[in-house]
Amino acid sequence: MGAADVRGAGHSGAPGRLLLMTGALLFLALFLVLPLLVVFAQALAKGAGAYFAAISDPMAWAAVKLTLTVAAIAVPCNLVFGVTAAWAIAKFEFRGKSTLITLIDLPFAVSPVIAGLVFILLFGSHGWFGGYLRLHHIRVIFAVPGIVLATIFVTFPFIARELIPVMQAQGREDEETALSLGATGWQTFWRVTLPNIRWGLLYGVLLCNARAMGEFGAVSVVSGHVRGLTNTMPLHVEILYNEYNYSAAFAVASLLALLALITLAGKSFLEWRQPELRRAAAPAHDRTRREKT
């Protein structure tokens, strides 16, 4: 750097600031705001009457019900897993811990389509357990159990990865005190640990639920697209869209978009209650870096 460059540097100055602000806001408007607006615009394109007709259609209702059912099974399963995994990982030292964390994160690195495929390979008619299931008249693939399994797979890490850093930050002292005062293990968990982690827990459940209700690829592979039976809301949107029934497709899509907005509002609220959650949400690699500093 030459002496000629000595300007009032350090602050990027008004033109630089303007350029960066414009770039960022244009990017966000183009990729976030416009897609969201277009959902509602298209949903209401044929008027409010058509909109309400589309979302009160029996097939749409069946899809809503199935989506709620699947989430009501998948989220609690991953919640129990998330709490147990976080307890083992955050409260104890053992060998292979970082490998375990990597394995828990694995479903994030797998394409949703492959997540669906694995269950077809296991439970499909040509799968490992296909013969056994046929013999006992149990349907997993192209039925609700398959949808639940695929949803659990794709949402597997959500709650665990939110809870691990939260529990690690809490440390062991509170629990050790409770135990030394004579509380049993369960009492300690329900009365000490759970209240301590409740915001982190809600945060994980919120994100897990959003993905569970919105999952498309994995569910699409295992569902078989039976209308009124194995169609979740995202699959129903696809069917309506492929039938060129755009306003109905966007009407159902607008319900999912509302769910997304509620999720974002809830997420912001929880981050405002507990600012550390923002940090906890940062990816694992970054987290380890932060612990060192």
Place this chain on the structure above:
Amino acid sequence: MAIPIEAVELHRPGPRPRRVLPGFGLTLGYTMVYLSLLVLIPLSAVFIRSLDLGWGHFWAVVTAPRVIASLRLSFGASLIAALINSIFGLNVAWVLVRYTFPGKRLADAMVDLPFALPTAVAGIALTALYAPSGWLGLWLRSFGINVAFTPLGVVVALTFIGLPFVVRTLQPVLEDLDREVEQAAATLGATAGQAFLRVTLPALWPALLTGFALSFARAVGEYGSVIFIAGNMPMKSEIAPLLIVTKLEQYDYAGATAIAVVMLVLSFAIMLGINALQHWALSRHGGR
């Protein structure tokens, strides 16, 4: 309590037990069983089933021109999308951390929209936006640019999907960054650009790489948001996950499994490579 604590301490033989809290065996055991049943065993099924194919058949499936074209599109478009997200993600993170402006909290919350919005909804929304008659498609067409139903549409969808990763990995690092170092660079005569390139950017590299990798990995496997906007023409705008679905619909389980194995191996290899790169970047620039 009746017994004084000192007495207990005195009478305890040997060192303190290592694990005071209960439930280690139970929780770790449950974690391992649940993880194995729902993730590890199902995933290993893909690899084991692909062995049934035999090497010759496997190689024939994955080197078929249509498969190669789809893999090239999936990985190529993901790379471009991750690059776009790295540049604009850095821009967005910078603006959100360093500047104050009205609506900042809202903009910050909106960054997570691609995490929260179901991919199918994103897919049809982007298609409606970029279709030749759509709000943006109409305008772009006057410049002779077609986005929907071309590989460009794939890049747009993958950019949307990967958008939050770079912003969210950079934000905490930018917040922690010591601004005094930048100011020191300025007092030593660096321009804003020089201070950024030589002082700030090196400190951001590891986070930027992480964000890039996460955005890339998510894009490679993405399905829902892409299939509506891509047009899905074989050899041209057909992504690898879609080809897996197509093969499954034709009951070609062997073919689908072979492509899945290639995708899994390629994405794990890339993630490992980027992890190594990140370790290298950390060891060079990590200690601030």
